[in-house]
Amino acid sequence: MRTTSVALLAALCLAALACPTEPEPEPFLTGADLVLVGGTLIDGTGASPIADAAVVIRGDLIVFAGRRSRVTIAAEAETLNVGGATILPGFVNAHVHNGYSAVNLEAWAGHGVTTVRDETILTSGVRLIDLIIQRDTGWSEPRFARLVSAGWMLTGPGGYGWIRLATAEEARSKVNEELDQGADLIKVAVEDRTIGTTDLPVIPTEILQAIVAATHERHRRVSAHVTDAQFLQRVVDAGVDDVAHTQWDAVPDAVLRRMVERGIPLVPTLTVYDATGALAQAQANLRRFVQLGGTVALGDDFGGLPTTLNPQFVLGMPMPEIRWMAEAGMTPMQIMVAATRNAARVCGLGSQLGTLEAGKAADVLVVNGNPLSDLEALTAVRLVIHRGVVIRN
Numbered sequence: 001m002r003t004t005s006v007a008l009l010a011a012l013c014l015a016a017l018a019c020p021t022e023p024e025p026e027p028f029l030t031g032a033d034l035v036l037v038g039g040t041l042i043d044g045t046g047a048s049p050i051a052d053a054a055v056v057i058r059g060d061l062i063v064f065a066g067r068r069s070r071v072t073i074a075a076e077a078e079t080l081n082v083g084g085a086t087i088l089p090g091f092v093n094a095h096v097h098n099g100y101s102a103v104n105l106e107a108w109a110g111h112g113v114t115t116v117r118d119e120t121i122l123t124s125g126v127r128l129i130d131l132i133i134q135r136d137t138g139w140s141e142p143r144f145a146r147l148v149s150a151g152w153m154l155t156g157p158g159g160y161g162w163i164r165l166a167t168a169e170e171a172r173s174k175v176n177e178e179l180d181q182g183a184d185l186i187k188v189a190v191e192d193r194t195i196g197t198t199d200l201p202v203i204p205t206e207i208l209q210a211i212v213a214a215t216h217e218r219h220r221r222v223s224a225h226v227t228d229a230q231f232l233q234r235v236v237d238a239g240v241d242d243v244a245h246t247q248w249d250a251v252p253d254a255v256l257r258r259m260v261e262r263g264i265p266l267v268p269t270l271t272v273y274d275a276t277g278a279l280a281q282a283q284a285n286l287r288r289f290v291q292l293g294g295t296v297a298l299g300d301d302f303g304g305l306p307t308t309l310n311p312q313f314v315l316g317m318p319m320p321e322i323r324w325m326a327e328a329g330m331t332p333m334q335i336m337v338a339a340t341r342n343a344a345r346v347c348g349l350g351s352q353l354g355t356l357e358a359g360k361a362a363d364v365l366v367v368n369g370n371p372l373s374d375l376e377a378l379t380a381v382r383l384v385i386h387r388g389v390v391i392r393n
Contacts, residue, residue, distance in 0.1 A: 032056045032057065032058050032063065032073060032074060032077035033057055033058055033059065033077065033078065033388065034056075034057040034077065034078050034079075034080065034385070034388070034390070035054060035055070035056050035057070035073050035077050035078065035079045035080070036053075036054065036055040036057075036079075036080050036082050036087055036364070036366065036383075037052075037053075037054045037068055037073075037079055037080070037081055037082070037083075038052060038053075038068070038081045038082050038083035038084075038085075039053055039082040039083065039084070039085045039086060039087040039366060040052075040053060040085075040086050040087065040370065041053030041055065041065060041066070041086075041087045041356065042086060042087070042088050042333075042336055042371075042372070043065055043089070043355055043356040043357065044088065044089040044336065044337060044340035044341045044354055044355035044356060045337070045341060045355050045357070046333060046334075046337045046341070049086075049372065050066060050067055052067065052068050052069070053065070053066060053067060053068055053087060054066065054067070054068040054070075054071050054073070055087055055356060055364060056071065056073065056077075057362040057364075057385070057388050058388075059362075059388055060361060060362050060387045060388035060389075061358075061359060061360065061361065061362055061388065062356055062357060062358055062359065062360050062361070062362050063358055063359075064358060065356040065357060065358070080383070082366050082382065082383065084368065085366050085367060085368050085369075085382050085383075086366070086367050086368075086369065086370055086371060086372075086377065087356070087364060087365075087366050088112075088336065088340065088356075088364070088365045088366070088367065088371075089340040089341075089344075089353070089354055089355055089356050089360075089363060089364065089365065090112060090113070090114030090115065090340075090353070090361075090363030090364060090365050090384070090385075090386060091112050091113045091114065091115075091298065091317065091339045091340060091343070091365060092113070092114070092115040092116070092117070092297075092298065092339060092340060092343035092344050092347060092349075092353075092354060093108065093113050093115075093116045093117070093298060093299055093300060093302065093318055093343070094116075094117045094242075094267050094297045094298060094299035094343040094346045094347055095117060095119070095244055095267050095269055095299025095300065095301050095302075095304075096116045096117065096118050096119075096299070096300070096301070096302040096303060097118060097119060097120070097121055097301070097302060097303030097304055098118075098121070098302070098303040099116050099117075099118030099120070099147050099149075100118065100120065100131050100134065100135065100147070102138070102139060102144065104315060105139055105144040105145045105147060106143055106144055106145075107315045107316055108145040108315070108316060109142075109143060109144055109145040109384065109386055109391060110143075110316070110381075110384065110391065110392050111316035111317045111381060111384075112317060112365035112367070112378070112381055112384050113145060113316065113317060113318070114145055114146060114353075114363040114365070114384070114386045115145060115146040115147075115148065115343075115344065115347065115349070115353065115363070116145050116146070116147060116148065117148040117150060117185075117223075117299070117343075117346070117347045118147055118148065118149055118150060119150040119151075119153055119187045119223075119225075119244075120149065120150070120151060120152060121162070121303075122152050122162035122163070127181075128149075128151055128152060128178060128181045128182070128183065129181040129182060131149070132149060132181060132182030132183070133182075135147050135149065135182075136182070142386040142387040142388075142389040142391050143386070143391050145386075146353075146363075146386075148184045148185070148347045148348070148349070149182065149183050149184050149185075150183065150184070150185050150186065150187035150223060151178040151179075151181070151183030151185075151186065151187065152178065152187075153187040153188065153189050153225060154171065154174060154175075154186065154187065154188045154189070154203075154211055155188070155189040155191075155203050156201055156202065156203030156204050156207050156208075157201055158200065158201045159189060159191070159200055159201045159202060159203050160189050160191040160192070160193070160194050160200050160225075161188070161189035161191070161203075161225075165203075165207055165211075167207070168206050168207055168209075168210035169210075171207045171210040171211045171214065172210050172211075172213075172214040175211055175214040175215050175218070176214060176218070179215075179218050179220060184220070184347070184348060185215070185220050185221040185222065185223060185241075185347075185348055186211060186215045186220060186221070186222050186223070187222075187223050187224075187225060187244070188203065188208060188211050188212075188222060188223070188224050188225065188240070189203065189224075189225040189226075190202060190203055190208065190224055190225065190226045190231045190234060190235050191225060191226065191227060191228065191231070192228065192231075193227075193228070202231065205234060205238070208234070208235075208238045209238050212238050212239050212240060216239075220348065221241040221242070221346070221348050222239075222240045222241050223240065223241065223242050223243075223244050223267075223346070224238075224240040224242070224243055224244060225244045225245060226243060226244070226245060226247070227245045227247055227248055228247060228248070228249065229247045229249045229250060229251045229252070229255070229285075232247060232251055232255050232259075233255050233258070236255065236258050236259055236262060236264060239262075240264065241264065241265075241346070242264060242265045242266070242267060242297065242346040243259065243264060243265070243266050243267065244267050244269065244299065244301075245267070245268070245269045245272070245301070246266060246268045246269070246270070246273075246282045246285045246286050246289070247281075247282065247285055248273060248276065248278035248281060248282060249278075249281060250281060250284070250285065251285045251288075251289075253288065253292070256285075256288055256289050256292050256294065257292055259289070259294060260289075260292050260293050260294045260295075263295065264295075265294070265295040265296065265297050265342060265345070265346050266286070266289055266294055266295070266296050266297070267296075267297045267298070267299035267343075267346060268282065268286045268296065268299070268321075268325065268328075269299055269300055269301040269304070269321070270282055270283060270286070270300075270320075270321055270324040270325065270328070271300040271301060271302075271312050271313060271318065271320050271321045271324070272300070272301040272304050272305060274312050274320070274324075275305055275312075279324065283324060283327060283328035284328075286325070286328040286329075286330075287328045287329045290328070290329060290330055290334065291329075295342055296325070296330065296334070296338045296342060297338055297339075297342040297343040297345070297346045298318070298321065298322070298325075298335070298338045298339035298342075298343045299321075299343065299346075300313065300314075300318040300320070300321035301313075302314070302315065302318065317378050317379060317381075319375075319376075319378065319379060322335055322339070322375055322378065323375065325338070326375060332371055332372045332373070332375055333372060335375070336371065336372070340354045340355060341354040341355050342354075361387065361388075362385055362386075362387065362388035363385065363386050363387065364383070364384070364385040365381070365383075365384055366381070366382045366383035366384070366385075367379075367380050367381055367382055368380040368382050
């Protein structure tokens with residue numbers, strides 16, 4: 001009986017191997033509002049490009065992104081043929097200033113940068129909660145880039161930053177206050193210098209740790225401003241969620257490896273180093289970080305210096321930053337992922353946007369040409385969709 005069962009099982013297995021695999025059924029989508037067809041899809045995940053792709057949008061969400069042959073589109077859907085173009089997720093600039101500006105938000109979105117992460121520069125008499133209300137009520141239309149707020153940058157007594165905290169208890173209180181007012185994450189400075197000033201007090205470790213702990217208790221992220229290699233280990237040990245800026249001086253490989261092990265992304269902001277004479281070293285740090293397997297997110301620190309000091313800041317697609325990332329050894333595909341999936345993740349929005357996949361936000365950039373062979377194609381904008389609405393065509 002046992003022999004017969006074994007023989008029967010073997011026969012069934014052979015029969016299964018002999019039978020051709022049934023093709024997967026093609027999804028049939030109804031009720032689509034807009035469909036892009038004919039272009040090459042770079043979905044932001046790092047997967048190989050897909051030629052003759054289709055991206056199907058319903059409302060403000062992607063419902064399909066993949067090979068055109070894999071989907072049947074209902075006749076009533078509006079279809080745009082973007083043959084010869086490349087379809088990408090909307091870009092994310094994960095380090096800007098001056099984001100609370102209708103002019104700036106509209107310019108970013110119009111160039112395909114549909115989300116920006118802003119660290120607000122403290123202005124006398126301005127309350128963070130009022131800025132957040134303005135963001136949510138005045139600039140919620142699709143023509144404005146989505147604005148992620150890091151609130152006021154926190155620091156220690158007398159230190160570099162906007163809000164100076166004297167104790168760990170004060171730090172916890174300020175974190176909760178900023179988050180209660182609507183900040184999406186917390187920014188902390190670990191820095192001993194600013195323009196024309198050195199030897200500033202650096203935030204004490206116990207205050208830094210209190211900021212991280214209080215923020216994580218609220219399930220939010222901490223971004224750390226740190227430009228000096230000597231402070232990077234302290235930031236990594238504190239458990240921050242991303243490092244804003246690579247460093248102006250050489251970073252030990254052991255520290256970079258620790259960042260990689262802990263999964264802490266780097267937002268390089270090479271553009272700001274162009275004005276300080278440290279670009280080559282900043283690029284060298286980035287190159288080694290990438291070689292070690294580090295995660296990079298796009299961010300250029302727009303507004304971090306006056307344009308009189310650094311005219312390379314671009315309101316729109318941050319091409320100087322992208323070019324310098326390429327010079328540092330990042331491949332075009334690595335840059336695309338840094339500008340989409342990875343930057344969305346450091347904004348705390350990785351589950352909502354940054355890739356063209358079903359269920360993600362319908363933020364789409366279509367450019368003429370192929371940015372994988374020529375990064376300058378990113379400036380040849382053909383179409384921008386934000387929150388499911390065509391804002392540039």
